[in-house]
Amino acid sequence: MTTFLYIIAGIALLVLILAVLAPKTYDVSRSVEIGKPKQEVFDFLRSLKKMDLWSPWAKKDPNMKKEFRGTDGEVGSVSYWLGNKEVGEGEQEITKIVDGERIDGELRFMKPFKSESNCYLLTENTAEGKTKVTWGFSGNNKFPMSIIMLFMSMDKMVGKDFEEGLSSLKTILEDS
DSSP, rough: HHHHHHHHHHHHHOOOOOOOHOOOOOOOOEEEEEEOHHHHHHHHOOOOOOOOOOOHHHHHTTTTTEEEEEEEEEEEEEEEEEOTTTTTTEEEEEEEEEEEEEEEEEEEESSSSEEEEEEEEEEEEEEEEEEEEEEEEEOOOOHHHHTTTTOOHHHHHHHHOOOOHHHHHHHHHHHH
């Protein structure tokens, strides 16, 4: 019985140590330069409906159920999705717009697990008629997810998806 108590205490201590060491936050972003003027790029980006044209997750489940609420491209507009196991269920809401500069949103996932993250799109001039777009998201790792993040990388999990999406965005805008 004493050995069992030591094992339980050891496991509890290990979990406590891991919880202290675990990353509490994450911030993943990628950028691309697009050969179009900043305002034109920004006006395209603010539409949640147009996001389906370049989103890598829309490609992972072309049959996903989509619903939109509010006025597309304005604060308070929401895009809801229900898809296969690769995309899950969730919604994205535009929470703030700084015209021509930044679009902030909140991602709320319901499946495969509940979580909330902040997302953003930034635009900046890089050269005459060219725009740098940065797409990212950030949030807090809550216990026990924080411990899992010791062994996984949020950057590796979604970074390639961001790169794929930005590449599609670049192609769509530069070919139009």
